[in-house]
Amino acid sequence: MTSEDTAPQQRGSTTATRAVVVTVAVVAVLLLGAAVGLLIQLPGSDSAGAPGRDSVDIGFTQDMAVHHLQGITMANTARDKTANPAIRQLAFDIESTQLEQVGRMKGWLSLWGAPEQSSDGTHMKWMESSSHDHTGSSSAGQTGLMPGMATSEELARLRSLSGTEFDVYFLQLMLRHHQGGAPMAQYAATHAGVPVVRTLADNMLKSQSSESEYMKQLIAERGAAPLP
Template sequence: MEEVEQRRGLTATRTVVVSVAVVAVLLLGAAIGLLIKLPGTPSSSVPARESVDVGFLQDMAVHHLQGITMANAARDKTTDKFVRQLAFDIQSTQLEQVGRMKGWLSLWGQPEQSVDGTHMAWMESGSHEHSSAAPSAAVSGLMPGMATSEELSKLRSLSGTEFDVYFLQLMLRHHQGGAPMAKYGSEHAGEAVVRTLAANMLKSQTGEADYMRTLLAERNAQPLPFP
């Protein structure tokens, strides 16, 4: 009985430590975002609410937060060292990026999310040429690649190899859905720091997507269908 209580105590302590670390990273990212001076941008000039910069930061932050949620689940449940390390890398990288994006939005006096509940309208801006990455209409609800509530519930219900495979499938699709936004942001954002961030996201997530395909093949599984 005493041993069980000790284990419970260690688990509770570990949970608190992880939670504190997560909050610390998010706050650090936000602080970095607030402290960075945008090159060539006077303090009185900030991106407009309808700009690619603001829309990209708002939507990618929302997209990232679901990726962080899934990565946290994988870190808690998986016993596969490769899946756990991947989940840790995704969670830590995207958490810092969310903090940075929210920091810039706060600096510019812009809301953290789209005020009308739609997404990706910034990829249709008339001031930019359309690319294959741009949607034909603003998206309401879930953005491309994001998991539904039913899919997230299913993920939480699984364990062992079934969990690992489904996590990899959902996260791969998640990366695939976010890639067009990152590409468009890297090409059309007005601020150099936003373009650089988007380009770095595209590069790192392309590498992670390739790695997830390898992990799925090693587990005799296929990626989920993606348009």
């Protein structure tokens, strides 16, 4: 067998090894986040004092975990496909931060004895008007995709693109994703009953607001505009 024959095999082996390493790393981060969530001594974390099934704490934790998982998927795609160092670093930051947060939220849900998703398939019901907020929310109790989330067609298009076209579309989708999740984080930061849930939601809001401004800048530098 010639060196020309072995080169493709070596490249394939390297790619496969990298994929395994990345998968192991992702699982490790997710498990670490879950462990942190379980180990944190939450006020009222005993079964008698756990948040109610219709509480802001459980609803936000369930919905934001689902919302984050799509962001992680898009960030992982960008990290692998982009040739731009700034976008690759942004994607890595988003992926690693949101993986840890998802692990933490799933750990809390397990601690509270709550399912990972709402039992009736609706989202954002916990944002309906309450004694604290009489404005309500037009998105509360909705089914299907939450605000900011990409459709399956949009995700397929993202995977099909390359070069600058890919970079712009990734930034547009991720910016919209951050903006769609912001009202959820804002509501939880104000109305969640468990202090660490309010703190996490507030931290999400601050970090994603900063990332959103940066993405707007990167989009403008490429002569494009955010999605409508």
